[in-house]
Amino acid sequence: MNDETHNSKRTASTDVRIVHPSATRTEMTWIVMPGDCNALDTVFGGQVCSWIDVCAAVAAQRFCNCNVVTAGMDGLVFKAPIRRGMVAVLQAQVNWAGRTSMEVGVRVEEEDPFTGKRVHTSAAYLTFVAVDTDRKPCPVPQLRPHSEIEIRRHREAQQRRQTRLAHRERIRAGRNTP
Numbered sequence: 001m002n003d004e005t006h007n008s009k010r011t012a013s014t015d016v017r018i019v020h021p022s023a024t025r026t027e028m029t030w031i032v033m034p035g036d037c038n039a040l041d042t043v044f045g046g047q048v049c050s051w052i053d054v055c056a057a058v059a060a061q062r063f064c065n066c067n068v069v070t071a072g073m074d075g076l077v078f079k080a081p082i083r084r085g086m087v088a089v090l091q092a093q094v095n096w097a098g099r100t101s102m103e104v105g106v107r108v109e110e111e112d113p114f115t116g117k118r119v120h121t122s123a124a125y126l127t128f129v130a131v132d133t134d135r136k137p138c139p140v141p142q143l144r145p146h147s148e149i150e151i152r153r154h155r156e157a158q159q160r161r162q163t164r165l166a167h168r169e170r171i172r173a174g175r176n177t178p
Helices: 045-064 148-175
Strands: 008-010 017-019 026-031 067-078 087-097 101-111 118-131
Touching: 026 045, 045 067, 045 087, 045 101, 045 118, 067 148, 087 118, 087 148, 101 148, 118 148
Parallel strands: none
Antiparallel strands: 008 017, 026 087, 067 118, 087 101, 101 118
C-alpha cells in the first residue's frame, strides 16, 4: 500500500510524515462463540478489553508504521452486553498524537448476523507509545484531522490527555504529603 492509498504524505521541506485520522481506521469482527462467554451467555468483559487492545494497536501501527505498546486504557464503558452467536464489531481510529504517543478511540457494537441491526455496547480510549527496534520511544508522524468529527475528536483527546496528566500530578503530589 503506497502513501497515497494510505492517505498520508511527507512534506517537501522536512521529513515529517503527515497522516489523516481516516488513514488509521480499523474495523475488526468476531463471531461470539461459547468460549468467549460467561454463565449469562454474554462476552466476558476481559475478552472485550483484549479485542479493544488489538483493534486499537492496529490503528496505532497504521498511523506510525512501527511497533507500539499500550501505555493505558481509560474511559472504558460497558453500555450493553454482546450475546453468544452475535458478531462483535470493533472500530478504532487515532484521535490525537504527540511526540511519541497517540490516543486511539475504539467503539464496540453487537451486530445481529441475521438482521444486520447494530447496538453500541462499549467504548474506550487507549494511549499507545511508538517504539523502535530497541523498544525505546520514537517519534510519530503528525496527525492532521480534517472533518468536523475528526477535529472534535482531536480536541476532546487533548482534553482527556490534560485530565490524565493533571490526575497523575495530583497523585504524585499526594505521595509527598506528610
